[in-house]
Amino acid sequence: MEEKRKLLIETKDLTKKFNDVVAVNKVSIKINRGEILGLIGENGSGKSTISSMISAIHTVTSGEMFLDGKKYTPSSRMDAIDNGITMIVQEAGTIDGLTVAENIFLGDEKRFIKRGIVDGRKMEEEAKKALLSIGIEDIEPSATAAMLSFEERKLVEVAKAVYYDPELFIVDETTTALSQHGREILYKLIHKLRDDNKAVLLISHDLQELMDNCDVLTVLRDGNLVETISKDEFNEDRIKKSMVGREIKGDYYRSDYDGKCDGKVIVRAENLESDTLCDVSFDLKEGQILGIAGLSGSGMHELGRAIFGLEKLKKGRVTTFISDKESEIKSVKDALSNNIGYISKDRDKEALVLPASIKDNLVLANLSKMKFFITKKTEKEFAQKIIDDLNIKCSSMNQAVGELSGGNKQKVSFGKWIGNDSKIIIMDSPTRGVDIGVKTTMYQLITELKKQGYAILLISEEMQELIGMSDEILIMKDGAISGRAQRSAELGEQDIISYMI
Amino acid sequence: MNSNKLISFIKNNRNAVVCYGSFLAVVLGFSVMTKGQIFSAYNLKSLIGQMCVLMIISCGMIFMFGHGTVDIASGAVAGLCSLVITLVLNKTENLGFSIVISIVVSVLLYLFMWFVTAYLGLMSIIASLAVMFIARGIVTYILSLNDGRINIMHYNLIMPFKSDIRLSIAAMAVVIIAGLILFNYTKLGKYCKAIGDNKLSAIQSGTNVKAVMFWCYVIAGVCVGIASLFLLARGGNVGKNIGAGKEMDVMVAVILGGMNLNGGAKSRMEAAIIGTITYTLLANGLTVAGVAQEYITLVKGIIFIVIIGLTLRQNKTVREMPR
Numbered sequence: 001m002e003e004k005r006k007l008l009i010e011t012k013d014l015t016k017k018f019n020d021v022v023a024v025n026k027v028s029i030k031i032n033r034g035e036i037l038g039l040i041g042e043n044g045s046g047k048s049t050i051s052s053m054i055s056a057i058h059t060v061t062s063g064e065m066f067l068d069g070k071k072y073t074p075s076s077r078m079d080a081i082d083n084g085i086t087m088i089v090q091e092a093g094t095i096d097g098l099t100v101a102e103n104i105f106l107g108d109e110k111r112f113i114k115r116g117i118v119d120g121r122k123m124e125e126e127a128k129k130a131l132l133s134i135g136i137e138d139i140e141p142s143a144t145a146a147m148l149s150f151e152e153r154k155l156v157e158v159a160k161a162v163y164y165d166p167e168l169f170i171v172d173e174t175t176t177a178l179s180q181h182g183r184e185i186l187y188k189l190i191h192k193l194r195d196d197n198k199a200v201l202l203i204s205h206d207l208q209e210l211m212d213n214c215d216v217l218t219v220l221r222d223g224n225l226v227e228t229i230s231k232d233e234f235n236e237d238r239i240k241k242s243m244v245g246r247e248i249k250g251d252y253y254r255s256d257y258d259g260k261c262d263g264k265v266i267v268r269a270e271n272l273e274s275d276t277l278c279d280v281s282f283d284l285k286e287g288q289i290l291g292i293a294g295l296s297g298s299g300m301h302e303l304g305r306a307i308f309g310l311e312k313l314k315k316g317r318v319t320t321f322i323s324d325k326e327s328e329i330k331s332v333k334d335a336l337s338n339n340i341g342y343i344s345k346d347r348d349k350e351a352l353v354l355p356a357s358i359k360d361n362l363v364l365a366n367l368s369k370m371k372f373f374i375t376k377k378t379e380k381e382f383a384q385k386i387i388d389d390l391n392i393k394c395s396s397m398n399q400a401v402g403e404l405s406g407g408n409k410q411k412v413s414f415g416k417w418i419g420n421d422s423k424i425i426i427m428d429s430p431t432r433g434v435d436i437g438v439k440t441t442m443y444q445l446i447t448e449l450k451k452q453g454y455a456i457l458l459i460s461e462e463m464q465e466l467i468g469m470s471d472e473i474l475i476m477k478d479g480a481i482s483g484r485a486q487r488s489a490e491l492g493e494q495d496i497i498s499y500m501i
Numbered sequence: 502m503n504s505n506k507l508i509s510f511i512k513n514n515r516n517a518v519v520c521y522g523s524f525l526a527v528v529l530g531f532s533v534m535t536k537g538q539i540f541s542a543y544n545l546k547s548l549i550g551q552m553c554v555l556m557i558i559s560c561g562m563i564f565m566f567g568h569g570t571v572d573i574a575s576g577a578v579a580g581l582c583s584l585v586i587t588l589v590l591n592k593t594e595n596l597g598f599s600i601v602i603s604i605v606v607s608v609l610l611y612l613f614m615w616f617v618t619a620y621l622g623l624m625s626i627i628a629s630l631a632v633m634f635i636a637r638g639i640v641t642y643i644l645s646l647n648d649g650r651i652n653i654m655h656y657n658l659i660m661p662f663k664s665d666i667r668l669s670i671a672a673m674a675v676v677i678i679a680g681l682i683l684f685n686y687t688k689l690g691k692y693c694k695a696i697g698d699n700k701l702s703a704i705q706s707g708t709n710v711k712a713v714m715f716w717c718y719v720i721a722g723v724c725v726g727i728a729s730l731f732l733l734a735r736g737g738n739v740g741k742n743i744g745a746g747k748e749m750d751v752m753v754a755v756i757l758g759g760m761n762l763n764g765g766a767k768s769r770m771e772a773a774i775i776g777t778i779t780y781t782l783l784a785n786g787l788t789v790a791g792v793a794q795e796y797i798t799l800v801k802g803i804i805f806i807v808i809i810g811l812t813l814r815q816n817k818t819v820r821e822m823p824r
């Protein structure tokens with residue numbers, strides 16, 4: 001443990017400014033070989049920005065970087081890769097229109113050029129190898145990225161990053177996009193890299209995950225480096241305090257263990273069948289939080305899409321009973337007119353309008369509730385409340401959502417549906433990439449919604465979140481419901497996992 | 502440091518910079534070049550007359566560009582509507598009735614585009630191309646039955662729309678105010694911009710895309726229908742080139758106003774208003790300054806390319822920032 005590790009990369013007073021906003025302020029960190037360095041900090045503290053500078057996605061405003069003792073000034077992402085630095089970005093890093101193989105070798109097609117044209121077959125073979133090397137068998141290299149699920153696309157990125165034998169492998173907030181299986185693949189990979197004397201930079205909001213996997217933890221706050229903690233000093237409360245600058249207290253999840261719901265049924269799914277779903281039936285009641293758990297490919301995300309009218313159903317029907325009116329949901333339009341809200345997991349493509357301002361995004365989902373004529377004042381008050389409630393870090397409410405940090409985008413995506421007139425909310429991974437402080441607020445808001453009689457379908461990869469929040473959990477496997485668990489103090493992760501596999 | 506701030510200000514407010522920058526440049530440039538003649542009372546009056554048609558159509562087109570439809574049929578539809586007004590007027594001598602019919606025809610043509618785009622899933626520009634040919638075709642056909650020209654028998658009825666400047670001002674004012682309110686302060690405008698940026702998220706946030714597009718097309722149709730009256734009044738009769746090229750004028754005007762033809766959050770009604778003024782000043786100023794007509798078209802083309810180039814670059818940099 002105490003043997004001296006060799007320094008791989010070092011930053012000196014690294015600074016990044018976006019116009020007037022200082023995102024990263026004179027940060028000096030050292031990343032050693034044979035080490036997994038964790039990076040933690042609240043949303044918008046500069047984690048993605050630092051790693052983006054190292055991997056040449058962003059330019060450096062001031063400060064220096066040294067790689068193996070030599071000055072390192074990468075000119076492009078491909079240049080960074082040539083220097084042995086690969087990164088999995090927080091948001092989608094694949095391009096929809098390209099195939100898996102093309103995505104993996106994007107920017108590096110030269111290698112496959114034979115007599116002036118790219119040899120597609122050879123590229124696909126090589127891509128297959130890349131995928132197999134990290135243990136993924138069921139993704140076809142010839143499939144277009146758009147056809148893959150969100151998780152599969154992330155795994156393609158992982159395969160791509162590892163294919164180039166990185167010296168430094170940066171993982172930005174990726175685990176929350178993966179299911180248990182994908183996470184295991186990733187953990188195995190980073191440990192292997194460490195054992196091979198490479199370096200890993202792991203960014204996450206999951207303290208447990210960081211403490212389990214990292215050797216050192218660096219804490220950021222508002223773009224500044226607060227401290228670096230070594231493994232023998234890891235302690236949950238200490239890290240939290242260092243992150244936020246104050247003690248976090250209060251209930252994290254719901255405090256009651258009353259899973260009984262006497263509300264009337266508001267959504268009924270009967271025998272749903274689609275390409276992935278297989279005879280799924282359940283009732284969702286007023287004031288109920290119904291959790292959906294599952295592994296990748298279990299159909300949990302598709303179930304959410306089906307209730308919102310996005311999934312093509314071969315059989316079965318979704319019915320809502322809003323103020324005793326029965327209506328069938330066949331399309332998104334039906335879903336919306338029957339007060340169903342949906343927080344998509346794919347926030348960049350489906351949930352948010354990136355070029356539009358925070359205010360516009362928040363107001364958009366609530367327009368149906370507003371009068372035809374909308375004053376600036378109404379908009380501002382409405383948006384300010386959500387920004388304050390969720391502590392969205394922004395320079396102003398007129399800032400484009402695309403400029404926000406990942407977690408802050410998620411807050412906007414979540415905030416849209418709070419205070420909206422929908423009575424049924426489907427939340428697909430609602431807390432993805434959100435820091436602990438704001439997660440607590442979100443959980444309180446969800447509990448509040450439950451009390452107000454909202455019906456909530458909570459789809460999540462986070463077992464603890466499901467156990468902590470749901471009245472009942474449906475566990476899915478191979479497109480079907482394989483088990484149910486009622487809320488109780490004794491319910492543990494193991495009880496749920498046993499139904500998943 | 503200060504120059505850095507200036508650069509970042511320009512980058513962040515590129516649309517506003519294009520809009521007011523080109524406006525100021527044109528105003529100052531032509532004041533000097535024409536020694537102030539361009540702002541003589543007489544020329545101002547003719548300027549207002551000239552900009553009226555363009556202003557009304559441009560305001561309507563913001564709703565089209567805003568949600569991402571590049572409409573190229575407005576000139577042809579305006580031409581057809583002018584013909585319709587003439588025919589109805591020659592038959593009935595009823596001005597109000599002829600205006601109503603013009604608006605109805607225009608709206609119907611726009612709704613046809615809407616139907617093709619929304620229900621048959623065709624690209625909106627294709628639908629608009631089709632309507633352009635249909636409208637042009639009808640005009641050409643009817644004119645061919647009438648020796649290539651149809652005169653207005655009761656020109657005195659519509660003459661005020663050319664000679665009485667107050668009518669032009671009133672029409673523009675109504676359209677501008679309605680446009681500003683609808684686009685900035687109502688659901689319609691907000692939904693419209695959201696569709697322009699990201700249709701998928703807009704849908705999932707509760708936008709009824711077809712309904713929003715329906716109203717956008719209706720607004721565009723109404724504007725073109727109204728503008729046709731002024732177009733006809735200024736033209737005096739219906740020839741085969743009536744309204745030709747108006748769609749391009751509209752595009753150059755809104756681009757000069759800082760509009761991004763892809764639509765979305767950055768769309769502003771001001772782009773149509775200021776852009777039309779700038780554009781009219783430009784065209785008029787060049788004429789007053791004695792530049793030959795052929796060169797004027799060339800100048801328009803160059804401006805179009807330059808500003809399009811600038812706005813396209815802007816899109817790319819936004820997209821190049823994955824995080």
Ligand SMILES: Nc1ncnc2c1ncn2[C@@H]1O[C@H](COP(=O)(O)OP(=O)(O)OP(=O)(O)O)[C@@H](O)[C@H]1O
Nearest residue numbers: 018023043044045046047048049403405406407408
């Ligand atoms: N392109 C941009 N333009 C303007 N500001 C930006 C841009 N990218 C990031 N920022 C700002 O920089 C700050 C740091 O962002 P960054 O993405 O590094 O945060 P983060 O630590 O990764 O947060 P998260 O946990 O939410 O992912 C934020 O305040 C963000 O608003």
Ligand SMILES: [Mg+2]
Nearest residue numbers: 048090405406
């Ligand atoms: Mg981030």
